[in-house]
Amino acid sequence: MKLYFSPGSCGLASQIALREAEQKFDLIAVDFKTKTTVEGDYLKVTPKGFVPALKLDDDDVITESAVVLQWIADKHPDAHLLPQFGSRERYEALEWLNFIATDLHKSFAVMFSPVFDAASKVAFAEKNLIGKFDYVDQHLSTRDYLLGQNFSVADAYLYNVLSWPSRVGLDVSGYGSIQNFMHRMEQRPSVRASLKAEGLPSPQA
Numbered sequence: 001m002k003l004y005f006s007p008g009s010c011g012l013a014s015q016i017a018l019r020e021a022e023q024k025f026d027l028i029a030v031d032f033k034t035k036t037t038v039e040g041d042y043l044k045v046t047p048k049g050f051v052p053a054l055k056l057d058d059d060d061v062i063t064e065s066a067v068v069l070q071w072i073a074d075k076h077p078d079a080h081l082l083p084q085f086g087s088r089e090r091y092e093a094l095e096w097l098n099f100i101a102t103d104l105h106k107s108f109a110v111m112f113s114p115v116f117d118a119a120s121k122v123a124f125a126e127k128n129l130i131g132k133f134d135y136v137d138q139h140l141s142t143r144d145y146l147l148g149q150n151f152s153v154a155d156a157y158l159y160n161v162l163s164w165p166s167r168v169g170l171d172v173s174g175y176g177s178i179q180n181f182m183h184r185m186e187q188r189p190s191v192r193a194s195l196k197a198e199g200l201p202s203p204q205a
Contacts, residue, residue: 001025002055004045006032007198008167010105011052013160014068015197017153019190021076027197065105065160066097069153081153089147096146096154103132104161111168118169125170133175136162140177144184151188159185 003018003025005011018025028037035042035049046053046063054062054071062068073081083089107128111121136158139146145155162182165172172178185191186203195202 001057002028004028004030004037004042004053004055005051005198006030008163008200009051010065010157010160012163012194012198012200013065013153013156014052014054014072015194016156016159016188016190017069017072017081019193020081020151020153020156020188021072021079023072023076064101065157066101069097069157070094073153080150083147083152093147093152093154097157100154100157100161104129104136104158107132108161108164108168111164111170121168125168129170133172133178137175137177140181145181155181155185156191159191 001018001023003011003014005015005027006029015027028039030037030042030051037045039045043049045055046061048063050063052063052065052068054068056062062071070082073079082093107124110116110124111129116124143149145151146158147154159182162172162178183203186195192203
């Protein structure tokens with residue numbers, strides 16, 4: 001398998017999930033500006049041009065973070081990365097994956113965009129992100145992970161997205177439960193290995 005990524009972007013969650021499932025894969029970095037990799041034109045891998053993209057051994061390609069994460073979990077059930085099919089817990093996990101993808105991830109796209117000025121981004125964050133941080137922080141105040149005491153791929157995605165606030169000038173240090181969650185995640189070998197592989201700062205022990 002090949003996982004196409006860009007350091008610090010949303011491919012980090014998929015890499016964490018693959019490591020949790022103890023899978024072997026190659027990391028292929030994508031240059032967003034030129035849409036190229038060491039292999040050549042990235043648009044030939046996926047015309048969307050976004051990451052992550054997971055290229056399987058049969059050359060089939062899966063895209064969209066929430067879908068890639070579900071595929072990894074479903075193909076490796078022994079890793080227990082999602083609750084079993086049909087269970088209420090399964091749908092709760094899917095709720096979180098969709099919330100992270102649509103309410104958090106897509107909102108950050110605005111914060112990273114060069115189209116909007118600083119004042120517009122501050123106003124957008126106050127209206128569209130702060131309340132969501134409150135919601136996540138409150139949820140995590142009574143549990144170690146999104147689904148309780150057990151890690152799931154939804155946690156990998158949440159960790160990935162919550163690693164971005166400092167990059168766009170948002171201070172989330174006051175959210176104690178979020179900070180505890182981030183620290184807890186950074187103790188997982190899969191997270192530490194993924195950060196190292198992408199050349200990102202190593203977390204404190």
